[in-house]
Amino acid sequence: MNTPQTHLDLLILRTLASRGPLHGYAITQLIQQCSADLLRVEEGSLYPALHRMTQTGWIKGKWGATETNRQARFYSITAAGKKQLAAEEERWARLSDGVARVLRFA
Numbered sequence: 001m002n003t004p005q006t007h008l009d010l011l012i013l014r015t016l017a018s019r020g021p022l023h024g025y026a027i028t029q030l031i032q033q034c035s036a037d038l039l040r041v042e043e044g045s046l047y048p049a050l051h052r053m054t055q056t057g058w059i060k061g062k063w064g065a066t067e068t069n070r071q072a073r074f075y076s077i078t079a080a081g082k083k084q085l086a087a088e089e090e091r092w093a094r095l096s097d098g099v100a101r102v103l104r105f106a
Contacts, residue, residue, distance in 0.1 A: 013085040016077040023072035
């Protein structure tokens with residue numbers, strides 16, 4: 001299942017907060033692995049999101065070498081990104097609670 005754009009920020013920020021600096025492909029792989037292959041982040045969604053999140057100051061990028069010695073941009077979460085992550089997690093918790101209530105009582 002492709003990841004909805006509305007939740008992509010949350011997934012990227014949580015991945016970087018828990019794993020440290022990662023390049024784009026590693027971010028997609030970790031999201032897919034952690035979700036037991038239920039979520040996939042396509043390149044066409046990931047890189048625009050990383051660019052936008054860099055512009056907003058939630059993450060920062062730095063060039064480095066991958067495990068296979070290829071040059072890649074490694075992203076890490078900033079203090080502003082940690083604040084945004086907390087807000088996104090709170091929003092997700094409220095949404096999940098609301099959906100669970102409807103499923104129980106509808």
